[in-house]
Amino acid sequence: MAEAILKRERVRDHLLELIETHPAGAPIPAERVLCQQLSVSRPTVRSAVEELVNTGLLVRQHGRGTFVARAKITQEMVSDTGSMSLPQASGTWSSRVLEHARIAAGARVGRRLHLSPAAEIHYIARLRLVDGEPMALEHLHVPAAVAPALTLHDMESGDFYERLREHGVHVSEAVQSIEPTVVNDSESSLLGVPVLAPALLFERLTTDAEGRQVEYVHSIYRGDRYRIVSRLTLGASPRNTVDVQARVSGDPF
Amino acid sequence: MAEAILKRERVRDHLLELIETHPAGAPIPAERVLCQQLSVSRPTVRSAVEELVNTGLLVRQHGRGTFVARAKITQEMVSDTGSMSLPQASGTWSSRVLEHARIAAGARVGRRLHLSPAAEIHYIARLRLVDGEPMALEHLHVPAAVAPALTLHDMESGDFYERLREHGVHVSEAVQSIEPTVVNDSESSLLGVPVLAPALLFERLTTDAEGRQVEYVHSIYRGDRYRIVSRLTLGASPRNTVDVQARVSGDPF
DNA sequence: CCTGATAAGTGGTCTGTGCCACTTTCTACC
DNA sequence: GGTAGAAAGTGGCACAGACCACTTATCAGG
Numbered sequence A, B: 001m002a003e004a005i006l007k008r009e010r011v012r013d014h015l016l017e018l019i020e021t022h023p024a025g026a027p028i029p030a031e032r033v034l035c036q037q038l039s040v041s042r043p044t045v046r047s048a049v050e051e052l053v054n055t056g057l058l059v060r061q062h063g064r065g066t067f068v069a070r071a072k073i074t075q076e077m078v079s080d081t082g083s084m085s086l087p088q089a090s091g092t093w094s095s096r097v098l099e100h101a102r103i104a105a106g107a108r109v110g111r112r113l114h115l116s117p118a119a120e121i122h123y124i125a126r127l128r129l130v131d132g133e134p135m136a137l138e139h140l141h142v143p144a145a146v147a148p149a150l151t152l153h154d155m156e157s158g159d160f161y162e163r164l165r166e167h168g169v170h171v172s173e174a175v176q177s178i179e180p181t182v183v184n185d186s187e188s189s190l191l192g193v194p195v196l197a198p199a200l201l202f203e204r205l206t207t208d209a210e211g212r213q214v215e216y217v218h219s220i221y222r223g224d225r226y227r228i229v230s231r232l233t234l235g236a237s238p239r240n241t242v243d244v245q246a247r248v249s250g251d252p253f
Numbered sequence C: 001c002c003t004g005a006t007a008a009g010t011g012g013t014c015t016g017t018g019c020c021a022c023t024t025t026c027t028a029c030c
Numbered sequence D: 001g002g003t004a005g006a007a008a009g010t011g012g013c014a015c016a017g018a019c020c021a022c023t024t025a026t027c028a029g030g
Helices: A007-021 A031-038 A042-054 A106-113 A152-156 A160-166 A185-191 B007-021 B031-038 B042-054 B106-113 B152-156 B160-166 B185-191
Strands: A058-061 A065-068 A073-081 A093-104 A120-130 A133-143 A171-182 A198-208 A213-222 A226-234 B058-061 B065-068 B073-081 B093-104 B120-130 B133-143 B171-182 B198-208 B213-222 B226-234
Touching: A007 A031, A007 A042, A031 A042, A042 A058, A093 A152, A106 A133, A106 A198, A106 A213, A120 A152, A133 A185, A152 A160, A160 A171, A171 A213, A171 B171, A185 A213, B007 B031, B007 B042, B031 B042, B042 B058, B093 B152, B106 B133, B106 B198, B106 B213, B120 B152, B133 B185, B152 B160, B160 B171, B171 B213, B185 B213
Parallel strands: none
Antiparallel strands: A058 A065, A073 A226, A093 A120, A120 A133, A133 A213, A171 A198, A171 B198, A171 B226, A198 A213, A198 B171, A226 B171, B058 B065, B073 B226, B093 B120, B120 B133, B133 B213, B171 B198, B198 B213
């Protein structure tokens, strides 16, 4: 195919140059002006501007103009085992179910899932392995009320959220926290690392389309074999599909 | 602030319903069909579809059609201090410079920055505090060759990457890894936590537009006060999203 | 001098249209 | 029967224009 240069890209490149040569906060020419300068239609200009707004390099303000955005860095996160650079792809994951039962939530889990301690939940504990070696210890809790007919096979499935959907549960979002910890006795023997070895504690709380808590996951990952690698790209603004959300504007990242 | 329902949103909602009720991989009606069904123009339909493609809920294939994407979960990461739920907004960061010098890179740092161990670098070590309390210990290294005239003030600046740009260095991307660790003696006393307390080790390697390594950052964050919170949204793929940026009165930055 | 209406400039939305590029399917030819 | 080519259907790009919503500067009136 010939190098049919798209006008949109030509406009985008022009804008990128403006961004490079202008300080943050500086206005760029009005859309209608750009049309004339570059001999393209306004929809074309708008589409190019929109692309750069989406990537966070420009900021539009209704009635005021379009401005060079302050460079921000946000991240896309992927997990990474050991020294492999590609996530998930390298190393084959498997898992061994340690325990599986339908039990009372208890105080701690009940609080996370907004349930009474006596409420029933599906519980599964499993050891997750990479190439046969223990990598993480995962505890999964799903309120029985959310999906009464959930089976072990469902919870074992690689595509758990797809299974949930078949049970009428439409996952919408999740909040996950990560903090450093050290392994205790039982974790130590299951993961095959010394007691008090560094580890990562993941906690994930998943929410329904209706706002119900549908899943609470508590995982311990070996610190010596697992790390998080994030690729930070310049100018990305936090995605927001539905509503606003706080943004990282400060620092460490 | 009237509730003038946008046609684009009406179309989007219609599409979302289709996505909910169709299995992954199923085709959705052609754009021209949707125009007729919803009595809107094709650009309007396309803009709505594009929004959902950007959020990863739909996949377009030239000449074939548009399909419901396989649900994926990716994450947007924000840092979070202590128990506050809003990142950065709560708690005021400050920092105290512990050391600042122009020194030889040394073996370890040199390797990271692709420099000879004898190459000169700007080095700064600082204690980062939140509300006056030690939170992290940060070591920043910038090759002298990259920005010879870099000052302490530049490196201290909250907007370091902006300063770099003024020195002609255009940051393009960074790779950051996070792993659990425990604090050693010196870290212990600086951070005010016991030796061997859990902590997070951040390592960031930042790259130039020309592919040069321009920054290596090594940070230790207290595990008892710092954790990472990520908000995972359904259907996200590498792409970016549409949508309005939250705007505050006056300065949008 | 202050205040409020007005006008000009900006981005935001939507229409209707035309043509191109890619994919699949059907069909006519060999 | 097999194959190449046409046709139909899809998304991709671009145009010109109209109108709306918001912001700012200006200017006349108090």
